[in-house]
Amino acid sequence: MTAESRSAESRTGETMDSPTGTAHPTRPDAPPSRLVILGLLLGIVLATLDGTVVGTALPTIVGDLGGLDHLSWVITAYLLTTAVSTPIWGKLGDLYGHKGSYLTSITVFLIGSVLCGLAQDMGQLIAFRALQGIGAGGLFVGALALIGTLLTPAEAGRAQSLIGVLLPAAMIGGPLVGGFLTDQLDWRWVFYVNVPVGAVALALIGFGVRLRAARVKARIDLAGAGLLTGAILALTLLASWAGATYAWSSPQVIGLALVSAVALAAFVRVERRAPEPVIPPRLFRDRNFSVAQVLSFVTGAAMLAAASYLPQYLQFVRDMSSTESGLLLLPLMLGMMAAQLVIGRRVGDGGHYRGYPIAGGALAAAGALALLTLGTATTAPVTSGLTLVLGVGIGCLMQPTMLITMNSAEPRDMGAATGTQTLLRTIGGSLGVAVLGSVYTGRLTAAVTDRLGAEGARLTGGELTPEALRDLPEPVRHAFRAGVVDGLHGVALGTAVLCAVAFAVSWLVREVPLRGR
Known part of the structure; x- marks a missing residue:
């Protein structure tokens, strides 16, 4: 489809069905309000901030819960599930609606945050961080997809420039916020602080965004999602372990590289045949x-x-x-x-x-x-x-x-x-x-x-x-x-x-x- 035909489709604002059943959301008649854009940006802040805010609290967490030998998995579990779930959340939004997908991801993220704050040992914390990461995978992609739906690319430049401001600000502010909350309150507030921010984002998007989407009859590409998950897991573990836990020439690292290569090759083959591929x-x-x-x-x-x-x-x-x-x-x-x-x-x-x-x-x-x-x-x-x-x-x-x-x-x-x-x-x-x-x-x-x-x-x-x-x-x-x-x-x-x-x-x-x- 050419850029001109895509532009014409955007101007009609009609809800359409693709041959494979994908929902085409209707673009609203008027640009979204600033509060709606704020709700989308808050999701990006949550996803970025939570990746860095925990670092400064980890020494205190280990002192309270123990489990020093499993410390790295508090971060690795979050990164793994975030990476794995990101493209799946994106495809779920394409099939069943970006608004519902985004709100669901925020809810999962907040549930994981509360459970992390309630964790009583390192095993629980790692498991709840994995759940939190699953929700986080939909925050960034959900916000970007909604911006792409509510605004044309020409209009989205200003909103995306704000994202460019928030990303580095969250990267810098994360360690500072984490240290402040740990010193002044308790390390558990590193996770609890997500709740009010997420609640505001839920309210702004839930009440402020109005999109119609056709009902679809489509299946998630389970084979593709499974192969992509395996490839990402292997790549993430390779990135975490290579040169640190294991040498680059070790059987473990070489094995992970082979697993990721085979899984990616199979993923490409499956995606070419799937009616609704993940990517x-x-x-x-x-x-x-x-x-x-x-x-x-x-x-x-x-x-x-x-x-x-x-x-x-x-x-x-x-x-x-x-x-x-x-x-x-x-x-x-x-x-x-x-x-x-x-x-x-x-x-x-x-x-x-x-x-x-x-x-x-x-x-x-x-x-x-x-x-x-x-x-x-x-x-x-x-x-x-x-x-x-x-x-x-x-x-x-x-x-x-x-x-x-x-x-x-x-x-x-x-x-x-x-x-x-x-x-x-x-x-x-x-x-x-x-x-x-x-x-x-x-x-x-x-x-x-x-x-x-x-x-x-x-x-x-x-x-x-x-x-x-x-x-x-x-x-x-x-x-x-x-x-x-x-x-x-x-x-x-x-x-x-x-x-x-x-x-x-x-x-x-x-x-x-x-x-x-």
């Missing part, structure tokens, strides 16, 4: 959509890798606290926010979008290479300022990618399209952190061992904290700090390569006019 192959027939998904994957990897390992430098080399290291990443996040706000406004006012990802790839690559100038004596303000260019570049990549994804998908596939983009960005981030984390650890270990010998190997093999480093002799501290710098340089080079790939792929974007009302 419709027809989406990838649009060149812009395919390019946008590659950009989502690469951008997610670059963004999370930089945000994960720059604090290591600030804490170990510059001797800063966790809160201080987070605050010094503000230029990175502010650069992302500013770029997305500007692009959203310019595109919303009828501007072109093709040049932004091209410029973003170049800026992000230059910003990553600028991090190679960091050393053991680099001052904190200079370190903080160097991250600005990288942030602006990543922002110029993220915002057009969302617009292109929505503009390339037909209304009946809006949930599947936004779910695919969210999924690929999540997997890209997980794999980027895992691969570049292995580079970081390898270079750190090699540098410290080269300077200190066997003592250096023992030092990097343990769980050395910034506080413990202060108690070591000066020569040992200097050697370790130099190793951290060397490791960060490896991450910077890897990030620059990812951004260079994004720059090259961005040239394939075609300037297709955004659909109007």
